[in-house]
Amino acid sequence: MLLKLKNKQADIFVPDATGLEEALRRTTHLCIGAHSDDIEINCYPAVAECYEKPDRWFTGVTVTDGAGSSRTGKYADFTNAEMIALRREEQRKAASLGKYNVQFQLAYSSAAVRNDPDVVDDLRQILEIARPETIYLHNPADKHDTHVAVFLRSLEAIRSLPRDRRPARALAFEGWRDLDWLDDAEKIALDASKYPDLAEKLTSIFDSQISGGKRYDLAIEGRRRANATFFDPHQGDATDAITWAMDVTPLIHDDNLPVNDFVLGFIERFREDVAARLNRLSRR
Numbered sequence: 154m155l156l157k158l159k160n161k162q163a164d165i166f167v168p169d170a171t172g173l174e175e176a177l178r179r180t181t182h183l184c185i186g187a188h189s190d191d192i193e194i195n196c197y198p199a200v201a202e203c204y205e206k207p208d209r210w211f212t213g214v215t216v217t218d219g220a221g222s223s224r225t226g227k228y229a230d231f232t233n234a235e236m237i238a239l240r241r242e243e244q245r246k247a248a249s250l251g252k253y254n255v256q257f258q259l260a261y262s263s264a265a266v267r268n269d270p271d272v273v274d275d276l277r278q279i280l281e282i283a284r285p286e287t288i289y290l291h292n293p294a295d296k297h298d299t300h301v302a303v304f305l306r307s308l309e310a311i312r313s314l315p316r317d318r319r320p321a322r323a324l325a326f327e328g329w330r331d332l333d334w335l336d337d338a339e340k341i342a343l344d345a346s347k348y349p350d351l352a353e354k355l356t357s358i359f360d361s362q363i364s365g366g367k368r369y370d371l372a373i374e375g376r377r378r379a380n381a382t383f384f385d386p387h388q389g390d391a392t393d394a395i396t397w398a399m400d401v402t403p404l405i406h407d408d409n410l411p412v413n414d415f416v417l418g419f420i421e422r423f424r425e426d427v428a429a430r431l432n433r434l435s436r437r
Contacts, residue, residue, distance in 0.1 A: 198343035276310035292325035
């Protein structure tokens with residue numbers, strides 16, 4: 154199948170220079186992120202899972218072009234076009250350092266993600282060829298509109314595929330909300346402790362964001378360490394860095410399962426857990 158992305162501004166990068174379709178077909182893990190650096194900040198465990206593994210291949214998809222990035226300091230006077238070019242180059246550098254299989258930058262605006270059917274078509278084409286075992290997505294309880302929109306467009310793309318061509322598993326990662334509130338039995342722990350030097354270097358590549366006013370490099374290390382330490386109050390830490398994920402596999406296999414009902418179910422179970430503990434420990 155010949156890949157024909159609708160957005161002609163899209164950038165496709167294969168770090169080891171393998172032919173695109175050959176590389177794409179060896180994909181085992183695939184992450185769809187809204188912005189440059191979403192993969193490295195929020196989905197690092199998937200990168201580490203595949204790093205230098207002969208039978209594991211990580212493909213990254215970045216949906217937006219980065220034009221709306223915050224910018225201060227040395228980037229304060231950058232135009233949108235200059236910021237797009239800079240963030241594209243940063244993402245390519247990250248793909249090279251992390252030894253990604255393929256890195257797509259689809260270059261859509263954040264506004265387009267909300268209603269442009271071409272976004273879904275491009276994602277569908279990639280997934281139809283790649284057929285990853287596991288797909289990583291933004292979590293649908295995120296508070297960033299573009300993250301949630303990318304999740305929903307990704308789900309549309311997956312559901313448009315024949316059932317036997319969909320990923321076996323779908324995990325939704327932390328972003329502009331952590332997932333510590335999930336019931337412990339429903340938390341998926343992704344080990345973020347592997348290759349700590351690589352994790353640090355991948356995040357630091359995105360200087361346009363770090364020097365531009367957001368210390369994502371410090372924040373994500375703190376989140377991962379906090380997740381590991383504050384998970385179990387009665388046991389020693391099994392690892393020193395965890396990224397929490399929500400298992401959204403039911404959504405990709407049941408086309409009739411409403412997203413709202415599925416996500417609100419997690420929130421309702423959280424409410425029930427809090428209420429039960431308060432009731433159990435209250436003095437009557």
